[in-house]
Every structure is written in structure tokens, then in C-alpha cells.
Amino acid sequence: MVQFSTLLYVSLITSVAAQFSVLITDKEVVGNVGDDLVIGCNFTKTGSFRSNFHIHWYYLKKDNKSTVHAYYGGADRLEDQDVAYQDRTQLFHSEFPNGNASLKLYKLETSDSGVYQCIVTNGQEQAHDNGSLKIHEVKTNEFSGGGVPLWLIIGIIAVILIIIFSIIIAFNMKTGGFYLYQRWRIFKIKRRISNYHGKSITIKVIGMKKHGGPSLVNSCYYVKFDLPLSDWAGAEADSYVKKPLTLELNLTDFIKIEKEEPMDDVQEDGTFWSSRKSYYIDKWRESNDLVFIFVIRNDYTTNDQTETEIQALFEDVKNLTGTFPLPVVTMKSLGTPKHMKSILENLGFHPVFNIDNYTQQNPQRNPRKDLTFLELLEACIEKEMKLKDSNENKHVS
Structure with missing residues (x-):
């Protein structure tokens, strides 16, 4: 009986244990x-x-x-x-x-x-x-979810970069230069012009009739202010006689650009400067802080006497202001490419700006053209600043 009770107890414990x-x-x-x-x-x-x-x-x-x-x-x-x-x-x-x-x-x-x-x-x-x-471990050559191989990722990125680069090259070819660089330079020069607060500068554009002086003034004003193109300086034939012979436009409170009364056409003896030199020199002597731009069209035919006149003009301007004019060849697309630029460089004048002005017939903006006009204005500022430093050094010595 005891044995049976013991066996029954053990059986119950085993059954309960087995349940857990x-x-x-x-x-x-x-x-x-x-x-x-x-x-x-x-x-x-x-x-x-x-x-x-x-x-x-x-x-x-x-x-x-x-x-x-x-x-x-x-x-x-x-x-x-x-x-x-x-x-x-x-x-x-x-x-x-x-x-x-x-x-x-x-x-x-x-x-x-x-x-x-x-x-x-x-x-x-x-x-x-x-x-x-x-x-x-999540390996560097796999995404945690997809297991994409590193070589495939690099390949996809390379293809995307090639496509982007090709688009940039195509766009640059269309616009004639490195567009992003040009835009950066345009922004930088405009800011430098606007921030100039030194001595007042008058940029005087000189040259003979029909060589693009008034159109150059219009173009600089057009690019600086991004305004609709207008004939501010009297470049067009019908407005030429209506505008003053000299006309100035303010680029900033400290910088203005002025078209000068045009010089006479070349005489039979090849002169255009010597005959009226005294008139211009006396007139310019009355003004201070002048920086000169000399314009001459690319398809203009010169001879030895004409080149001598150009040299004399540049020397006289230097004697008056302390620095040569900045030579600008206009209508560069006319005649032999870089024809006049080469003549001016052979005469020893550097740098020579080679441009096509914006006109009523050709007002289409182009970043490369914009940059050329702004670089010309920047060169005028640099000339004035170098001249100022030179004069200050002379006073110190």
C-alpha cells in the first residue's frame, strides 16, 4: 500500500513537470x-x-x-x-x-x-x-538591404558624371566658353565695380567717327545694369546728330563712362590726331582722374603714317595722365580676324581688347561678350589704382 502511494505521488509530480x-x-x-x-x-x-x-x-x-x-x-x-x-x-x-x-x-x-x-x-x-x-557586418561594398556590389555603384556614378560632363561641354560649345566660370567671373567683377569707393574715375572713350565708340559706351552700360538695350550714347545714325558730342553715363557714384567728341577722319596725309591734338589736350587737361579707351574698328585700313599717329596719340595721353589708353578693337567679326589687334600689339600696346559691340541690330546677350566688357571696365579701375599708387610712391620718395 505504501509502495502504491509513493508511485502515485511520483507519477503526479512527473506529469506536472512534463507540462512545463x-x-x-x-x-x-x-x-x-x-x-x-x-x-x-x-x-x-x-x-x-x-x-x-x-x-x-x-x-x-x-x-x-x-x-x-x-x-x-x-x-x-x-x-x-x-x-x-x-x-x-x-x-x-x-x-x-x-x-x-x-x-x-x-x-x-x-x-x-x-x-x-x-x-x-x-x-x-x-x-x-x-x-x-x-x-x-554591413560591408562597405553592399547596401544593407540590397547587397549592391561596389563596382556597380561606382559604374552608375561614373555614367551619371559622364552624362553631366557631356551636357556641360555641349552647353559650353553652344555659348562659346565655360559657362559656369564665366558666370562666376561676371558676378565677381560686377561686385568689384559696385564696391569701388576710391578716387572718382572718368573713363573717356576716344576714337574716330564710325569706329564704335558710342556703341562701346552703350554696351558697357547695358552689361553693367542688365537693362534693355537703348541708344544712350547716340550710336545709331539717326540719333547721332541729336545726342551731345560728349555724353557721360554713371556706372556707380565713383565711376562714369564718357564718349568723347569723335576725331576727324584720316586726312590725305594720313593724319587724324596731329591736326587737332592741341584742342583735345587742352580740353582733357581741365579734368582729373581720366582713364582713356581708344577704339578702332578691325576692318580699318592703316598705313605707316596712320600707325605713327596712333603711337603719337598714345604717347600724348600717357604724358597727360601717366598711362597709355586701353586699346579696343571693335567690330572684330569684320575683315581679317584679329587684323587690327595684331597691328596694335606690334606697336607695343597690351592688352588689346577684341570685341563686337551690342547694337540695336544685335542685342542678344552672351556671357562671353558680357565678360569682355566687364573685364575692360575692371582694367580701367586697375589702371587708375596703379597710377594712384605710383603717384603716392613719388610723393613719399
Whole structure:
């Protein structure tokens, strides 16, 4: 009878014990470095929780194990937690009644790879299960989601850059130069002109009739202010007689540009300057801070006497102001390319600006043309500043 009672008791205990189990839901979990991940674990619900309800998660090593997370006494117990898991673990307390003992790991590290063990104790019942975790490093030659090879990424970027570069080249060929560089230079020179606050400068444009002097004044004003093109300086034939022989336009409070009364056409003896030199010199001597621009059209035919006259004009202007005029060849598209530019350079004058003015017949803006006119104005400012420095050095010495 005693033996039968003992056997019955043992059988009941074995039956209850067999009812309690722990199961890690996925025996092998895979994650990526830096991600968050849950290792699922369920245990058998056998009624209410006992006072000694425990959950322990361990990381199994070859000879021992380290505590990943522990819960007992109604609270997390992290006193013995391995420092490698500090602030990176969580259990879901509200899910315990549902038999959920899952562990959440934050910010996965490569060292997290290995075997994990979940032990659940409820009163006299206890069970455990093991599962493994594998951590993948996100390689530099792959996206974390798609595994795109590095060579493919580089190839796509290279194709995009080639397309962009081709578009830029095509656009530059159409506009006649490096567009972005030109736009940067245009902005920079305009700002320099607007910010000039030195000694007042009068840019005086001189030359013979029908050589483009008034059109040059119009073009500089047109480019500086981005206004609709107008015949401010009387360049057109019908307005030429209506405008004053001299006319000035203010580019800033400190810089103005002025067309001078045109010189006579070349005489039979080849002179155009000597016959009226005294008239102009006396007139210019009354003004201060003059910077001269001399205009001559590209298709103009010169001879030895004419070139001598040009040299004499430049020398006389230098004697008056301390610096040569800036030579500008207008209507560059007429006649032999760079014909007059070469003559002026052979006479020793540098730099020579070679341009086509904006006119009522040809008002279409072009960044390269804009830049030429602005560089001409910038050269005038630089001439005045160099002359000022030279004069100050003379006074010091």
C-alpha cells in the first residue's frame, strides 16, 4: 500500500513537470551590426506565477556563461549583468502572463554572435532552451538591404558624371566658353565695380567717327545694369546728330563712362590726331582722374603714317595722365580676324581688347561678350589704382 502511494505521488509530480517547458521560437536568429533584434522565447503557462518566478538569459561560452539579463522578485536584476550588454537589453514584462520571455537586444555588435540560453523558473517548475545568434557586418561594398556590389555603384556614378560632363561641354560649345566660370567671373567683377569707393574715375572713350565708340559706351552700360538695350550714347545714325558730342553715363557714384567728341577722319596725309591734338589736350587737361579707351574698328585700313599717329596719340595721353589708353578693337567679326589687334600689339600696346559691340541690330546677350566688357571696365579701375599708387610712391620718395 505504501509502495502504491509513493508511485502515485511520483507519477503526479512527473506529469506536472512534463507540462512545463521553455522554447526558443527560432533556433538561429540573424541580425546586422547596429540593428535591434528580438530572440523569441515562450514558456508554458501553468496557472498563476509563484513568488519565485525567475527569467534568466545567459550567453554560453566554452567553459562558463555570462549573464545577459535577469528578472526575479518582480523586477529586473542587472547587478550581475555582463558589461557588454549594459543598457542594451529588455524583457517584455507585460507579456509574461502570456508566456512570453523574449529578449530584445539593442545596437547589435559582432561580439553578440553565439549561443544564448533562456531559463524560466516558476515555483518548483523550471525549464530552459538554447538558440544561436549570428551577426553580419554591413560591408562597405553592399547596401544593407540590397547587397549592391561596389563596382556597380561606382559604374552608375561614373555614367551619371559622364552624362553631366557631356551636357556641360555641349552647353559650353553652344555659348562659346565655360559657362559656369564665366558666370562666376561676371558676378565677381560686377561686385568689384559696385564696391569701388576710391578716387572718382572718368573713363573717356576716344576714337574716330564710325569706329564704335558710342556703341562701346552703350554696351558697357547695358552689361553693367542688365537693362534693355537703348541708344544712350547716340550710336545709331539717326540719333547721332541729336545726342551731345560728349555724353557721360554713371556706372556707380565713383565711376562714369564718357564718349568723347569723335576725331576727324584720316586726312590725305594720313593724319587724324596731329591736326587737332592741341584742342583735345587742352580740353582733357581741365579734368582729373581720366582713364582713356581708344577704339578702332578691325576692318580699318592703316598705313605707316596712320600707325605713327596712333603711337603719337598714345604717347600724348600717357604724358597727360601717366598711362597709355586701353586699346579696343571693335567690330572684330569684320575683315581679317584679329587684323587690327595684331597691328596694335606690334606697336607695343597690351592688352588689346577684341570685341563686337551690342547694337540695336544685335542685342542678344552672351556671357562671353558680357565678360569682355566687364573685364575692360575692371582694367580701367586697375589702371587708375596703379597710377594712384605710383603717384603716392613719388610723393613719399
